[in-house]
Amino acid sequence: MKKLNKLVVAFGAAFLMLPIGAVNAAKGDQGTDQAIYQTSNGKVGYNSDKFTLLQVGGSQGGGYYTQSTYTGQVQASKRRGLRVHSYLWYGVGGSTELGVKAVDHFMPTIQANTPKGSIVALDYEDGASTNIQANTNAIIAGMDRIAAHGYTPMYYSYKPYTLAHVYYQQIIKKYPGSLWIAAYPNYLVTPTPNYAVFPSMDGVALYQFTSTYVAGGLDGNVDLTGITDNGYGKQPTPPTPTPTPTPNPGVSNQDYAQTGTFTASATVNVRSGLANNSSVVATYAPGESLNYNHIYIVDGVVKGRYTSYSGQQRYASLGLIPGQSFGTRTATTASRHYTIQYGDSFWSIANKLGVDMYTLAAKNGKDINSMIYPGQTLNY
Incomplete structure (x- = not known):
């Protein structure tokens, strides 16, 4: 209510x-x-x-x-x-x-x-x-x-x-x-x-x-x-400090974006490094990814490059690692596995892995209401 x-x-x-x-x-x-x-x-x-x-x-x-x-x-x-x-x-x-x-x-x-x-x-x-x-x-x-x-x-x-x-x-x-x-x-x-x-x-x-x-x-x-x-003889636990992102050496003017769902307005590529001639490991069509002109994997972290209001090239850490959900595609095609633990649900597992729970369920021939049991393995 x-x-x-x-x-x-x-x-x-x-x-x-x-x-x-x-x-x-x-x-x-x-x-x-x-x-x-x-x-x-x-x-x-x-x-x-x-x-x-x-x-x-x-x-x-x-x-x-x-x-x-x-x-x-x-x-x-x-x-x-x-x-x-x-x-x-x-x-x-x-x-x-x-x-x-x-x-x-x-x-x-x-x-x-x-x-x-x-x-x-x-x-x-x-x-x-x-x-x-x-x-x-x-x-x-x-x-x-x-x-x-x-x-x-x-x-x-x-x-x-x-x-x-x-x-x-x-x-x-x-x-x-x-x-x-x-x-x-x-x-x-x-x-x-x-x-x-x-x-x-x-x-x-x-x-x-x-x-x-x-x-x-x-x-x-x-x-x-x-x-x-709390407040009645017991004091609250201090909040967990927000970690300060560590800039990638050699990349200036870094901005850091929050983890979230991003949608592309144009075709973008995920590359294995900051150089435009580095290997493309995935491509995203409009609506699949995010509003960056290129996406890169740098030291195991997915970054999006964009042009700032001042005309500078900047890189935003998207809070993802290769293999985590990126719109409707992933930053690598390699299959990974998760062993279900007691108390898990498709929602909690998806949050742990950083993937979409509906996609996770479908990839394993299930829907989000299907029964899952400790010890089973899910592909993601």
Whole structure:
């Protein structure tokens, strides 16, 4: 259920008072997330709940709206002994600039109400741009700002929406265990998680397992890693530093592009070196590859050459190695093999190998819904 228009209903019961500063054993704890429909006093679900995530407001297309209930819900939740965290609707599409501004807009309110280290989640489930890398960059930029303010950044959405619009592996590479993902078995009252419908993805720390935690509706969540202790006696793990690319010796004016899907506007060649007379190892027609006039393999790294606005010849490292997916073709025709491991899916394997999951399945005479088993070998 979209948090922009989330309808959640009351659950009544008194909470045992817990000291807010105490260190809690959060792994396996359950709690709720709430928005304006829960009124300024918030709602109570079960006596056993330990945490809550409250919507401070949101950003949509460059504008902001504030949830007037946020401050009251924070105070009511603290009186109930809950570990209180925050989230904001992150309708910034693929704009890094709008994302950073949105986080900075809401952080003063969050800082006045919740402790350093507590969670600030970006609710990204609508309005994504068609540029997956731009969407991903905007999310990471927002998370970077949250971390810079001393809070724990998280990303919230649904698995299908994430797979369609975000390179989530880039998120968890920098912020391991930072995903808050929703998946519901049905709309019956569900007081405990049904792991049969768990959204299997790397990096999931919070699982929103129902929108009907109690009769009438309320989001229920389970903490899988202890992340809701952050800010309450436990400090967040620092983000993984982004490695600085090492320029290739002898090549000046290097730019580095992010990993992604690239589409060619003209025929391009993949060559085995930087010289135009080096061996061509693959050719791509328009629509198959990317917007570079030549592609090269340099020291085992695929680079695209292009002309900059100033007229200089530049090379962009595409984050790929020979054999990884390059549009609908690969940078080498040599066949490679992968042995399936426990817990693998076509999606997770494709992400590990940097290939398209549909192409991977078809190449092995399967589709993405086919059963695969540990020990089997896939060609890619």
